[in-house]
Amino acid sequence: MTLEYRAANLDYPLPWSTRRAPATPTPAAQSRTVTEPSRLVALAILVQVGASSVVMVEPALCDILFPPVFILTLITGHMLSPLRMPRLLLASIGLFILANYASILGARGWGYTGSVIYMAVTIYLLLYVVFLAGFLGKFGESGMRVVRDGYQIAAIIAAVIGILASLRLLPNSEMFFRDASMVRVQSTFKDPNVFAPFLVGAVLLSLPPLLQSRRLELRHLVVIGLSLAGITLASSRGAYVHLVVSLVVFFGIQFAIIQERRTNRRLVGRVMLALPLLVLGIAYLLMTTDLGAYGLERLSLQSYDEQRFSNQLASLAVAHENVWGIGPGQYTGPRFIQDVHNTYLKVLVENGIVGLFAYLAMVATSLFYGLAGVLRRGRFAVLQAAFVAVIVGIMVENLVIDTLHWRHLFLFLGLPVGLTLYERTTDRSRAAERSVLPSPAGAS
DSSP: OEEEOOTTTTOOOOTTOSOOOOSSOOHHHHTTEEEOOOHHHHHHHHHHHHGGGOBSSSSOHHHHHHHHHHHHHHHTTOSOOGGGSOHHHHHHHHHHHHHHHHHGGGOOSSHHHHHHHHHHHHHHHHHHHHHHHHHHHHHHHHHHHHHHHHHHHHHHHHHHHHHHHHTTOSTTGGGGBSSTTSOSBOTTBSOHHHHHHHHHHHHHHHHHHHHHOSSOOHHHHHHHHHHHHHHHHHTOHHHHHHHHHHHHHHHHHIIIIIOOHHHHHHHHHHHHHHHHHHHHHHHHHHHHSSHHHHHHHHTSOOHHHHHHHHHHHHHHHHHHHOTTOSOTTOSSTTTSSSOOOOHHHHHHHHHHHHHHHHHHHHHHHHHHHHHHHHHHTOTTHHHHHHHHHHHHHHHHHTTTSOOTTOHHHHHHHHHHHHHHHHHHHHHHHHHHHHHHSOOOTTOO
16 A cells, blocks of 8 residues: 655655555656555554553553564564664663663662563663664654654543643542642653653654644644643643753754754744743643642752752762662662662663663664754654654753653654664665666767
């Protein structure tokens, strides 16, 4: 099955759409067609990604769905072979897994069982990077559409539940809050500090199609509006910083590197149109909930911040005494006074210097491929800018929170690699086709 790709706005039907491609496309149409995933595989991936917003317990539904979806995608040829992945990406993932195995020898306290479970989740998320990179490397635009739709569905579910709970319109609304006073919404996540950053990813994923399309697609505006409302209600300082950093990076790349005049004019116009509506909506939420005064208080330095920073300094001493790490998931409250609340220090303490090096190399590889896609200024440049912006925002948030098991982090680490692989593969195919075309009549 094929479909027509319109580079101007990434507007193409869902893989299960009833719209069909011409039975005998013209040569010009053939050069603009891309392969679709089968309806079964597309639906399976959409459901798996869509379930990533429900992470109240572990294993979450998306974790349970991943193994069969991964096997189905692999055996049906719906992803590139892992051997075609970037060597540095595979090497850093492999080294990180080895660092987890080496550090598990130091596990104690809550025991090897907890460490093994934590390591298993880490390995699954590392495989998720390869899975998404392979799927997008095979299907490009149509694969990206499936992943984006699934993520948007997940964001809508989480944001709507969070908003309704904050307005006390759900039965047992208290289960969707972190605190007994029912101020900070966590929705279908275990913590507001995970719920809000997940929605930041939805905002950035919705911006490229909104900016590149000449039509003002309502669904992307709805996703952005609901996500911003959910971020506000979570009252997560880290997520606020994450959102600002990601937007600055995205718009900076858009204006300074990509420099598409039509897109930039469209961007300015639509921001000016949407900004008053967003301000009014957020103001309404602040007035109708208990978040207003609490939110202002949250922006100031909290009493536990000093303890958090002192605990981070203490973690350096632990890392110095345990060069190979104390074991996956071991730097927690039961063994220490407080969680470290810093991903880099957590990886250093738990997995040693080798683990930290491997983690940073994996992130750097993903950022490199994303930036390469931006600098090429090809058809995926705006999407790649969004991926880079989200990853950079999470790397900043790493300084104040543990993001190692954030499902959406590993999703965004795989996306830029996949689209770059697809773009390079299709470019080589087109170059090969041109090289075998007959020369024009009379050419020497």
